[in-house]
Amino acid sequence: MHKEFSPDPDGKKSAGSKKIYRAPDKRNIQGRKRCGEFLGRSAAFLAAALVVALTVSIIYFIGSKGLATFTVHGVRVTEFLFSTQWWPDRPLEEGGPAVGSLTFILGSLLVSLLAVAVSAPLSVIVAVFMVEIAPVWGQRALQPAIEILAGIPSVVYGYVGLSLLVPFIRNYLGGEGFSVLAGFIVLSIMILPTIISVSTDSLRALPPQWKEAALALGSTRWQTIRLVLVPAARSGLITAVVLGLARAFGEALAVQMVIGNTRTIPHSLLEPTITLTSAITMDMGYTIMGSLWNSALWSMGLILLLMSFLFIMVIRVVVRGGMVR
Amino acid sequence: MLSRRTKWVLALAAVLVLVATVAGCGGQGGQQPSGGQAELSGNLTVVGSTAMQPLVEQAAAQFMAKNPKAQIVVQGGGSGTGLTQVASGAADIGNSDIFAEEKSGIDASQLVDHKVCVVGMATVVNPGVTVDNLTKQQLVDIFTGKITNWKEVGGPEQKIVVIHRPKGSGTRATFKKFALGGVEDSAPGMEQDSSGTVRKMVAETPGAISYLPLSYIDNSVKALKLDGVEPTVENIVNGKYPVWAYQHMYTKGEPTGLKKAFLDYMLGDEVQGQLIEKMGYIPITKMQVERDAQGNVTKK
Numbered sequence: 001m002h003k004e005f006s007p008d009p010d011g012k013k014s015a016g017s018k019k020i021y022r023a024p025d026k027r028n029i030q031g032r033k034r035c036g037e038f039l040g041r042s043a044a045f046l047a048a049a050l051v052v053a054l055t056v057s058i059i060y061f062i063g064s065k066g067l068a069t070f071t072v073h074g075v076r077v078t079e080f081l082f083s084t085q086w087w088p089d090r091p092l093e094e095g096g097p098a099v100g101s102l103t104f105i106l107g108s109l110l111v112s113l114l115a116v117a118v119s120a121p122l123s124v125i126v127a128v129f130m131v132e133i134a135p136v137w138g139q140r141a142l143q144p145a146i147e148i149l150a151g152i153p154s155v156v157y158g159y160v161g162l163s164l165l166v167p168f169i170r171n172y173l174g175g176e177g178f179s180v181l182a183g184f185i186v187l188s189i190m191i192l193p194t195i196i197s198v199s200t201d202s203l204r205a206l207p208p209q210w211k212e213a214a215l216a217l218g219s220t221r222w223q224t225i226r227l228v229l230v231p232a233a234r235s236g237l238i239t240a241v242v243l244g245l246a247r248a249f250g251e252a253l254a255v256q257m258v259i260g261n262t263r264t265i266p267h268s269l270l271e272p273t274i275t276l277t278s279a280i281t282m283d284m285g286y287t288i289m290g291s292l293w294n295s296a297l298w299s300m301g302l303i304l305l306l307m308s309f310l311f312i313m314v315i316r317v318v319v320r321g322g323m324v325r
Numbered sequence: 326m327l328s329r330r331t332k333w334v335l336a337l338a339a340v341l342v343l344v345a346t347v348a349g350c351g352g353q354g355g356q357q358p359s360g361g362q363a364e365l366s367g368n369l370t371v372v373g374s375t376a377m378q379p380l381v382e383q384a385a386a387q388f389m390a391k392n393p394k395a396q397i398v399v400q401g402g403g404s405g406t407g408l409t410q411v412a413s414g415a416a417d418i419g420n421s422d423i424f425a426e427e428k429s430g431i432d433a434s435q436l437v438d439h440k441v442c443v444v445g446m447a448t449v450v451n452p453g454v455t456v457d458n459l460t461k462q463q464l465v466d467i468f469t470g471k472i473t474n475w476k477e478v479g480g481p482e483q484k485i486v487v488i489h490r491p492k493g494s495g496t497r498a499t500f501k502k503f504a505l506g507g508v509e510d511s512a513p514g515m516e517q518d519s520s521g522t523v524r525k526m527v528a529e530t531p532g533a534i535s536y537l538p539l540s541y542i543d544n545s546v547k548a549l550k551l552d553g554v555e556p557t558v559e560n561i562v563n564g565k566y567p568v569w570a571y572q573h574m575y576t577k578g579e580p581t582g583l584k585k586a587f588l589d590y591m592l593g594d595e596v597q598g599q600l601i602e603k604m605g606y607i608p609i610t611k612m613q614v615e616r617d618a619q620g621n622v623t624k625k
Contacts, residue, residue: 010509261516285403286493288430
């Protein structure tokens with residue numbers, strides 16, 4: 001951060017030293033300039049430092065809390081990750097407590113991957129439509145529609161899912177309604193705006209000459225879109241999808257309301273299951289700080305954090321690899 | 326030039342405000358009420374049980390209207406949070422559905438219990454279920470997954486859909502202890518965090534069974550008798566219906582100043598006589614039986 005700011009003040013400083021022998025009124029202005037500059041630099045540095053400090057402290061906090069499961073309570077990492085036995089309140093004499101969180105991890109992965117599988121193709125098509133096929137119409141009607149979609153609070157998605165989607169699934173498809181299906185349908189609608197807006201930006205950022213060149217070579221509009229524009233925006237589109245996946249993975253409330261929250265691995269789309277986020281939100285308020293149960297919830301939070309690191313890494317690698325030179 | 330500088334100053338001010346806000350959040354509850362004066366003033370942080378939250382919020386609003394200099398912040402977070410926060414001194418009062426002695430990891434000897442009211446809980450089923458009464462044994466068999474069809478308890482040929490509260494929930498703990506006799510309610514089933522959502526789920530899912538605080542029960546669900554006893558306020562007050570819990574407000578040490586004034590208000594006529602019943606709880610003053618942390622019931 002600091003490096004980016006340094007060349008600028010250096011340049012002004014040298015300019016200042018040249019002018020220092022001029023009329024005193026101008027020196028005064030120079031002095032005020034420098035004072036303002038100092039203030040601005042400090043403010044910018046403070047803001048940047050605050051963001052870094054916040055991130056580091058959050059990571060430290062979740063890390064130290066989450067690792068306590070393994071360091072303080074002595075649970076094996078493999079047991080935590082690969083066991084489905086979740087009995088944090090079972091007394092010792094009955095074989096507890098056990099904190100295997102495989103069910104939650106699988107639930108989260110399943111629901112968010114399915115949501116992205118539905119949402120990603122749909123979003124890319126909408127983005128192409130907005131940018132290439134109907135730019136005017138897209139701007140006027142689709143843009144606000146997407147912004148509204150992005151602005152609806154997740155509890156509303158959850159409530160609509162609970163009131164409309166769940167009874168619909170129960171009456172027409174079977175099961176209890178609360179299901180993986182309901183969960184990923186709600187999620188896929190929620191992540192649409194994320195994927196669409198990032199995809200739109202990356203398509204808009206393409207140099208217009210490429211499209212013009214493709215058209216000049218005799219390509220049809222469809223060929224231009226399919227063979228030139230979408231491949232050229234590939235890294236941006238992948239970034240959009242990964243961002244959507246990250247959002248789906250972290251969403252808690254809406255999914256919690258429609259997924260049923262059974263601590264069992266589902267065998268069909270119509271069966272309920274549970275996700276990491278809903279398990280955390282449901283239990284967190286009832287546990288005592290520092291207990292095994294509480295630590296296990298923090299460990300689940302740590303998994304979520306590590307997953308988002310992973311997603312960010314993927315985006316970085318993709319963007320670097322797909323950079324157009 | 327001046328305007329640019331003003332902008333920077335504004336940005337700096339914004340950052341400072343942000344820092345102050347963040348610091349301020351951590352500092353809550355640290356302020357001690359200045360007690361012993363004629364006029365009550367100071368800050369009070371009350372944290373914990375979501376079952377009690379609406380009641381305490383209402384009471385705090387009434388209390389603050391009378392004592393404009395007193396500031397009472399009521400937060401949810403669950404019984405566990407309430408007990409830990411008050412034990413660690415982060416909150417002035419911790420609300421809980423359960424006795425502090427029942428929760429491991431809490432030094433109960435430091436805490437002073439103030440029982441404010443009682444909440445009864447009932448087994449509820451979807452209105453389509455024709456069963457009206459379940460024995461304790463039938464209830465245990467359903468919640469441990471031994472009975473999975475309503476026809477086994479005299480109902481229609483229909484799958485039983487069990488809906489639990491989360492494992493740490495005070496309502497679940499109370500139901501497990503007094504309706505199921507402490508047997509682990511391990512039947513596979515769905516879980517929902519809030520009583521409101523549970524009611525909606527039971528009302529809409531055919532064959533569903535769950536349990537709710539009496540204050541949440543309305544016509545959309547059917548409350549069942551337990552061993553032939555109806556879950557009514559009268560039956561709880563005279564000790565016939567066993568599934569109920571105290572709503573506790575814990576303080577660290579004997580309360581003083583504003584803390585004491587607010588707790589006295591909670592136990593006074595205004596809250597006990599009007600507000601508590603209006604909001605669907607049972608006043609502590611009405612109870613004819615008493616229960617200790619071990620679950621032993623005695624006549625008052």
